Amino acid sequence: xxxxxxxxxxxxxxxxxxxxxxxxxxxxxxxxxxxxxxxxxxxxxxxxxxxxxxxxxxxxxxxxxxxxxxxxxxxxxxxxxxxxxxxxxxxxxx
Numbered sequence: 001x002x003x004x005x006x007x008x009x010x011x012x013x014x015x016x017x018x019x020x021x022x023x024x025x026x027x028x029x030x031x032x033x034x035x036x037x038x039x040x041x042x043x044x045x046x047x048x049x050x051x052x053x054x055x056x057x058x059x060x061x062x063x064x065x066x067x068x069x070x071x072x073x074x075x076x077x078x079x080x081x082x083x084x085x086x087x088x089x090x091x092x093x094x
Contacts, residue, residue, distance in 0.1 A: 010036070016045030024049045025084045051088050 018037050027033045037047050052058060061080060068075040076082060086092060 010040040013042040021050045
């Protein structure tokens with residue numbers, strides 16, 4: 001049986017600190033991933049998550065997706081900036 005990311009177990013309250021870079025934007029259910037990380041952190045521990053600003057800062061990716069959408073408007077559905085936008089701005093991870 002193939003294991004999925006959410007099936008991976010970590011002991012409760014086993015880690016401090018926990019750092020994700022930039023994993024949270026690549027999982028299909030980021031809120032569940034963050035909840036799992038929070039469970040694995042010991043009381044008083046620290047969880048740090050980092051994301052890429054694929055919406056504004058990563059210019060190369062913006063150009064790539066701009067060209068893809070110009071060639072095929074349906075490509076907008078795969079645009080990483082669009083997919084990651086809910087988490088890729090100041091305050092979103094709070």
